[in-house]
Amino acid sequence: MTVARLSGDTQLGRLGPALLLMAPAVVMVGLLFVYPLLVSLAFAFRNEATGAWGLANFHKAFALYGGDIALTAGVTVLSTALVGVLAIAIAGYLTLGENPRAVFILRWLYRWPLFIPFVVAAQLMRTFLAKNGMLNNALMSLGVVDPLHAISLLDWRGVVVTFVWKQLPFAALLISGAMASMDRSMIESARGLGAGRLRILLEIVVPQVQSTVFVALILSFVTMLSALSVPMMLVAGSPTLLTVDMAWRVNSYGDYGVANALGFVSFAMSGVAAWFYLRQGLREGGKPR
Amino acid sequence: MKNMHRSLAMSIAIALGSWGGLAHAQTTLNVISGGSQNMVDYITDYLGPLFEKQNPGVKVSVVGTGPDDAGSQKMLEKLQAQKSAGVTSWDTDVVIPNQQKTGEMVQDGLLMKYRDSIPTGKYAVSQSAKQALGVNVDGYVMPMFESQTAIAYNPDLVKNPPGSYDELRAFVAKNPKAFGYNGLKNGMSGVAFVVGWMYAYGGNPETVQQGPYDTKNSAGWKKAFSELKSFNQQVVFTPGNAGTLDMLNRGEIAMGPVWVDMFQSWKAEGRLAPNLRLKILSPGMPGQPYYYAIPAKAKNVDLAKKFIALATSPEVQAEGIVKRFNWYPGIDANVVKPALDPKVWNALFVDITPADLAKNGKPFPLAPYFKDLREQYEAQVQN
Numbered sequence: 200m201t202v203a204r205l206s207g208d209t210q211l212g213r214l215g216p217a218l219l220l221m222a223p224a225v226v227m228v229g230l231l232f233v234y235p236l237l238v239s240l241a242f243a244f245r246n247e248a249t250g251a252w253g254l255a256n257f258h259k260a261f262a263l264y265g266g267d268i269a270l271t272a273g274v275t276v277l278s279t280a281l282v283g284v285l286a287i288a289i290a291g292y293l294t295l296g297e298n299p300r301a302v303f304i305l306r307w308l309y310r311w312p313l314f315i316p317f318v319v320a321a322q323l324m325r326t327f328l329a330k331n332g333m334l335n336n337a338l339m340s341l342g343v344v345d346p347l348h349a350i351s352l353l354d355w356r357g358v359v360v361t362f363v364w365k366q367l368p369f370a371a372l373l374i375s376g377a378m379a380s381m382d383r384s385m386i387e388s389a390r391g392l393g394a395g396r397l398r399i400l401l402e403i404v405v406p407q408v409q410s411t412v413f414v415a416l417i418l419s420f421v422t423m424l425s426a427l428s429v430p431m432m433l434v435a436g437s438p439t440l441l442t443v444d445m446a447w448r449v450n451s452y453g454d455y456g457v458a459n460a461l462g463f464v465s466f467a468m469s470g471v472a473a474w475f476y477l478r479q480g481l482r483e484g485g486k487p488r
Numbered sequence: 489m490k491n492m493h494r495s496l497a498m499s500i501a502i503a504l505g506s507w508g509g510l511a512h513a514q515t516t517l518n519v520i521s522g523g524s525q526n527m528v529d530y531i532t533d534y535l536g537p538l539f540e541k542q543n544p545g546v547k548v549s550v551v552g553t554g555p556d557d558a559g560s561q562k563m564l565e566k567l568q569a570q571k572s573a574g575v576t577s578w579d580t581d582v583v584i585p586n587q588q589k590t591g592e593m594v595q596d597g598l599l600m601k602y603r604d605s606i607p608t609g610k611y612a613v614s615q616s617a618k619q620a621l622g623v624n625v626d627g628y629v630m631p632m633f634e635s636q637t638a639i640a641y642n643p644d645l646v647k648n649p650p651g652s653y654d655e656l657r658a659f660v661a662k663n664p665k666a667f668g669y670n671g672l673k674n675g676m677s678g679v680a681f682v683v684g685w686m687y688a689y690g691g692n693p694e695t696v697q698q699g700p701y702d703t704k705n706s707a708g709w710k711k712a713f714s715e716l717k718s719f720n721q722q723v724v725f726t727p728g729n730a731g732t733l734d735m736l737n738r739g740e741i742a743m744g745p746v747w748v749d750m751f752q753s754w755k756a757e758g759r760l761a762p763n764l765r766l767k768i769l770s771p772g773m774p775g776q777p778y779y780y781a782i783p784a785k786a787k788n789v790d791l792a793k794k795f796i797a798l799a800t801s802p803e804v805q806a807e808g809i810v811k812r813f814n815w816y817p818g819i820d821a822n823v824v825k826p827a828l829d830p831k832v833w834n835a836l837f838v839d840i841t842p843a844d845l846a847k848n849g850k851p852f853p854l855a856p857y858f859k860d861l862r863e864q865y866e867a868q869v870q871n
Binding site: 435449 | 556557558561592670671673674724725726727728731734735738740859862863866867870
């Protein structure tokens with residue numbers, strides 16, 4: 200009895216400082232993240248005018264913004280897929296490329312967008328992708344596009360271009376890091392046996408860095424899902440992305456109910472990504488990275 | 489040792505005293521402004537320094553919260569939070585909100601009735617100084633300026649610009665994709681265009697502007713919205729108020745709704761092609777004022793009143809509002825006009841005459857109609 204209590208005490212004694220050290224972080228996360236999150240999730244089900252609880256906000260959200268919900272899912276999934284393909288291509292070339300000068304230039308270049316905030320990227324694209332913007336002007340002077348058929352890309356396509364441009368370096372940085380720390384002997388032996396570079400990339404390198412690719416894409420997905428400035432500045436008219444609709448509900452109608460319902464939908468989307476992320480972490484031994 | 493203690497104590501006391509004295513001499517007047525960057529510039533570049541010069545020891549600190557309802561909603565929430573927390577002295581002395589949110593602030597008891605206690609109060613003669621989208625704000629506000637929307641067009645591409653919504657529809661049918669506007673979620677010039685459309689085709693425009701609120705009066709909206717939906721198939725959507733001007737400038741559209749003051753300022757700064765012109769469509773397009781107001785528990789009330797009195801004096805309205813920033817005056821135009829060079833006064837009305845303005849300048853709808861209108865646009869036009 201005494202022994203048991205004693206060991207309990209020492210365990211607590213050992214745990215004490217650890218708990219104390221964790222407390223500020225836990226309190227911060229709890230107060231500034233978990234609590235508002237739970238309140239906003241709960242208030243998605245509350246009708247602010249009548250005080251009743253129910254699904255009214257969701258009915259309105261889907262009736263008015265159903266198309267935007269689908270578009271948001273579509274744009275973020277498409278952008279994530281493009282980021283994945285291009286990031287693997289860049290990282291693959293950095294790892295397997297044989298022209299040292301090209302590798303050097305690419306390594307130097309690809310990181311630049313990482314240092315540019317979303318809002319600045321959106322402003323750049325606003326003039327770059329417009330009907331008579333820099334892209335079309337360049338294509339016209341090259342004779343690729345004739346002026347009458349030039350189209351503006353300032354809609355969901357512009358958002359995809361901006362998202363990919365902005366998130367690509369982040370994903371490529373993580374993936375090329377993982378590729379660089381790989382054991383090169385397998386690459387060398389595959390090369391020795393006559394495998395082409397593309398085949399080495401797809402069949403030997405990518406499977407080994409799969410988990411990093413996954414993590415990079417999930418983090419990109421969640422970042423893009425939450426970006427407000429890019430759709431706000433690029434998408435003219437509708438349909439647009441959910442973040443814009445949320446801001447609109449709050450700013451124009453003071454309607455937090457429907458905004459929360461849209462937030463709930465957005466949480467659900469990122470929740471799917473978070474689930475994959477945690478599952479990936481557990482598979483690697485319980486330490487999500 | 490004892491001496492050293494005493495001298496140390498004394499020097500601390502002196503240091504504290506002088507610091508306290510300094511803090512006293514340097515009073516900060518906290519101003520929060522809604523609206524675009526030009527409104528913040530107006531305070532930082534012109535009005536603030538002028539007030540500081542007249543009141544030594546006062547520093548004017550201004551924060552901009554951004555255009556449209558979004559910007560003014562932020563100040564509403566800031567004041568609301570201080571009210572709910574039971575704070576006795578609020579950290580904001582002057583707010584400059586838009587019409588919609590001013591009405592809400594008055595209804596929520598966030599503002600102070602001050603107008604009759606300042607010398608320029610008598611110049612607040614316009615309808616909008618008394619009513620903000622149907623809410624009685626009489627006594628709580630001084631209009632900073634009046635702003636108006638109109639159609640900007642490129643005379644090289646459009647020889648005979650349409651003068652009414654009917655003519656615009658005929659023009660768009662003949663010239664698809666030549667007209668552009670920024671929809672509903674992308675800035676007030678687009679909203680204003682839609683409101684003007686509803687005044688033209690939705691029925692009962694007077695009731696929608698003046699009240700009373702009854703959904704019977706908006707029975708005709710359905711048809712007007714379905715016509716707008718087919719109209720929208722032939723127009724270009726622009727990204728925001730500035731987006732419309734950018735696209736006009738790059739020649740991507742030939743015509744679009746803009747804010748008159750923004751148009752004039754951009755033109756004056758050389759950011760717009762000098763040949764672009766303005767026209768208000770009949771039966772009318774809306775405009776709106778921004779207001780000077782004092783929060784109910786502002787810390788420096790007397791200073792705030794002094795600040796607003798200066799801002800709404802005929803000289804400042806003439807020099808700052810009309811001459812430098814191209815807005816229409818917020819106070820009685822009859823007292824502003826004598827303070828200005830006739831040339832400047834006429835430049836303000838070069839495309840849009842005072843008669844046009846009187847006939848076709850309309851207010852935005854009553855708040856509940858306005859909310860219905862925007863939501864129905866979302867449901868019936870966007871979907």
